Amino acid sequence: xxxxxxxxGGLVQAGGxxxxxxxxxxxxxxxxxxxxxxxxxxxxxxxxAAITSGGxxxxxxxxxxxxxxxxxxxKNTVYLQMNSLKPEDTAVYYCNAIIATRPLLSWGQxxxxxxxx
Numbered sequence: 001x002x003x004x005x006x007x008x009g010g011l012v013q014a015g016g017x018x019x020x021x022x023x024x025x026x027x028x029x030x031x032x033x034x035x036x037x038x039x040x041x042x043x044x045x046x047x048x049a050a051i052t053s054g055g056x057x058x059x060x061x062x063x064x065x066x067x068x069x070x071x072x073x074x075k076n077t078v079y080l081q082m083n084s085l086k087p088e089d090t091a092v093y094y095c096n097a098i099i100a101t102r103p104l105l106s107w108g109q110x111x112x113x114x115x116x117x
Contacts, residue, residue, distance in 0.1 A: 002028055002105055004095055008109030012085055020080040020111055022095030024026055027076050034071060034078045035098045038091035038113075045094070049080060062088075085115045 008020040020036065035050040049069035050058045057069055066085075071078040078095055090108040096103040 002026055002043060002097075004105060004108035005089060006093060006095055006108050006111040009093060009113045011114045011116065014086055014117050015117055016085050016115070017081070017083045018085065018113060020082065020093055020095075020107075020113075022075040022080075027073070028097055030073045032097035032099070034069075035096055035101075035103070036069060036078070036080045037094045037096065037103070038089075039094070039110075040088075040091040043091075047098075048093070050101075051078065053071045057060065082113070085113075087115045087117045090115050 003025040005023045008018060010018060010106055012018055030053060033050055033052045036048045037045050038048050039045040048060050049065055049067055051069045051107050059067060068081040090113060091113050094107055094110045097105050
């Protein structure tokens with residue numbers, strides 16, 4: 001079973017930036033699309049950004065122009081660069097391999113992002 005480990009979260013002021021990383025225990029990125037999800041307290045988990053094996057990307061409307069998903073297949077790592085952060089971006093962020101929008105793997109522990117106003 002592939003394990004996913006997210007890191008890079010933290011506390012940041014509104015307007016600040018963070019870069020999240022997601023490392024897989026073995027090579028999967030060249031096969032599957034990858035995605036970042038987030039879950040805020042009391043809300044359902046939502047897909048924030050996705051990147052296909054060919055490098056095409058898609059974003060949640062509310063993060064377009066602020067977040068950038070990328071990946072390094074050689075390092076089995078996917079990234080989420082988050083700029084111009086807003087308090088409503090506060091959530092636990094998770095990554096996963098996906099087919100269409102369906103997550104394939106067991107969820108990791110996630111990484112907490114807290115944006116203060």
